[in-house]
Amino acid sequence: NAGVTQTPKFRILKIGQSMTLQCTQDMNHNYMYWYRQDPGMGLKLIYYSVGAGITDKGEVPNGYNVSRSTTEDFPLRLELAAPSQTSVYFCASSSASEPTNYGYTFGSGTRLTVV
Amino acid sequence: GQNIDQPTEMTATEGAIVQINCTYQTSGFNGLFWYQQHAGEAPTFLSYNVLDGLEEKGRFSSFLSRSKGYSYLLLKELQMKDSASYLCAVTDSNYQLIWGAGTKLIIKP
Numbered sequence: 001n002a003g004v005t006q007t008p009k010f011r012i013l014k015i016g017q018s019m020t021l022q023c024t025q026d027m028n029h030n031y032m033y034w035y036r037q038d039p040g041m042g043l044k045l046i047y048y049s050v051g052a053g054i055t056d057k058g059e060v061p062n063g064y065n066v067s068r069s070t071t072e073d074f075p076l077r078l079e080l081a082a083p084s085q086t087s088v089y090f091c092a093s094s095s096a097s098e099p100t101n102y103g104y105t106f107g108s109g110t111r112l113t114v115v
Numbered sequence: 116g117q118n119i120d121q122p123t124e125m126t127a128t129e130g131a132i133v134q135i136n137c138t139y140q141t142s143g144f145n146g147l148f149w150y151q152q153h154a155g156e157a158p159t160f161l162s163y164n165v166l167d168g169l170e171e172k173g174r175f176s177s178f179l180s181r182s183k184g185y186s187y188l189l190l191k192e193l194q195m196k197d198s199a200s201y202l203c204a205v206t207d208s209n210y211q212l213i214w215g216a217g218t219k220l221i222i223k224p
Binding site: 040 | 148150
């Protein structure tokens with residue numbers, strides 16, 4: 001059981017470049033999330049989805065876009081990379097019926113540097 | 116605004132007990148989580164409290180007082196592998212998770 005799989009693990013982007021961070025889960029979870037974590041800071045919610053075809057903005061959505069065409073996949077798109085987007089990005093998922101017992105399952109993270 | 120406060124860093128000795136505190140001010144409350152995060156890794160779920168009182172899970176226990184907006188994570192019989200950051204997170208009235216910045220726990224032999 002793979003859980004939540006994120007790719008790539010590391011990436012260096014130049015200012016203005018674009019990229020997509022991939023996230024796939026095989027637990028049939030309805031809820032999926034994208035967070036960023038800056039050093040010494042708490043996790044900040046970028047976007048979330050409550051099911052295929054439904055997405056919504058979190059606390060810090062500017063500069064990002066998402067889509068949810070299937071239950072399994074929730075890619076995060078950066079269109080014009082800026083140095084302020086240098087961070088560690090985590091994808092997470094949860095079952096709508098039991099988020100309290102098991103919490104969120106996180107992917108291993110993507111460390112992104114924009115230069 | 117919504118706010119979660121935790122100490123930035125704590126140091127403890129192997130074999131001892133440590134208590135990590137978390138205070139919160141959020142718009143509504145639907146539960147509090149504790150996560151463990153080793154350096155360079157993803158957070159992993161430790162505990163969940165929604166009612167007042169103590170929840171015990173092996174060496175780890177978590178306490179909640181909703182009236183005081185307060186929780187703590189208690190770690191007993193500390194091991195070197197417990198060196199990690201411990202994140203407190205609260206689910207608000209919209210069922211969104213609000214995260215604290217985490218407490219870095221350093222275990223010394």
